[in-house]
Amino acid sequence: MAADHWRIMTSLAGSAVSADLLAHAVGTLDGSAFFSDLRTGKAPAEMVRDVFGQYYLWRNQFHRWLGVCVVKSPAFGTEFDASRVLTGLTEHIAEEVGGDHHGLAVRMLRALGVERPSSVEPLPVTAAYCESFPARFLAPGADGAEAVAALAGREIASPVRNRVVLDALAEHYGVVSGLEFLTLHETKGPGQFAALWDILVNGYFADEALMLAAARREIGEHVAFWDEVYAHLSRSLAGVPA
Numbered sequence: 001m002a003a004d005h006w007r008i009m010t011s012l013a014g015s016a017v018s019a020d021l022l023a024h025a026v027g028t029l030d031g032s033a034f035f036s037d038l039r040t041g042k043a044p045a046e047m048v049r050d051v052f053g054q055y056y057l058w059r060n061q062f063h064r065w066l067g068v069c070v071v072k073s074p075a076f077g078t079e080f081d082a083s084r085v086l087t088g089l090t091e092h093i094a095e096e097v098g099g100d101h102h103g104l105a106v107r108m109l110r111a112l113g114v115e116r117p118s119s120v121e122p123l124p125v126t127a128a129y130c131e132s133f134p135a136r137f138l139a140p141g142a143d144g145a146e147a148v149a150a151l152a153g154r155e156i157a158s159p160v161r162n163r164v165v166l167d168a169l170a171e172h173y174g175v176v177s178g179l180e181f182l183t184l185h186e187t188k189g190p191g192q193f194a195a196l197w198d199i200l201v202n203g204y205f206a207d208e209a210l211m212l213a214a215a216r217r218e219i220g221e222h223v224a225f226w227d228e229v230y231a232h233l234s235r236s237l238a239g240v241p242a
Contacts, residue, residue, distance in 0.1 A: 021193075021219065029157075034230035047234070056108075060102060063093060064130075065134070069137075080203060082203075111177060112169075153218040161223075
């Protein structure tokens with residue numbers, strides 16, 4: 001990817017944290033079995049389609065992950081800036097709804113050959129990933145700031161991931177249209193990351209080192225989800241029992 005592209009992204013986030021997380025996202029994607037095979041065109045087209053079908057099912061539940069952050073947000077009257085935290089999170093939710101992200105995701109799946117996205121059934125790994133965030137961060141004693149940091153990591157990784165996908169689909173799979181869902185997040189991701197990180201450092205007064213670790217972990221969890229789906233589909237294609 002062009003160096004200028006990354007410089008623009010880091011300046012938007014306005015912090016050395018963003019540079020660290022971008023580098024971590026790039027390295028994690030470089031080590032991914034699925035994204036490596038996608039980059040080279042090695043992944044069969046039908047498997048690429050099915051992997052994105054599972055991603056679609058998870059993405060349809062992303063608002064629930066934002067809801068977890070709202071539930072774990074600080075109460076008014078505490079030392080934290082509850083107004084700032086809730087304003088930032090609700091703006092993020094409004095973007096999810098107002099931006100018709102679901103409609104764009106359906107258009108993307110159809111471009112990949114899934115005529116009826118509503119017919120896609122979740123794999124066990126997808127169901128587990130969908131529940132992983134609530135399971136971790138709704139637990140008693142879980143830190144609301146850490147949940148926001150995890151979401152921030154996912155947001156800054158999205159443009160890196162999407163650029164890999166867009167380039168690979170065009171070069172190896174002949175898919176160049178219907179992908180506005182990916183291009184939208186490529187442009188919005190850095191700003192959304194910056195907004196979430198602002199919540200942490202100004203709303204929660206969170207320890208950036210601890211929050212950085214949480215964001216890095218979430219990037220790893222996210223890429224692992226794609227790889228686990230790919231591995232499951234690969235075994236099925238080879239006739240190996242799950």
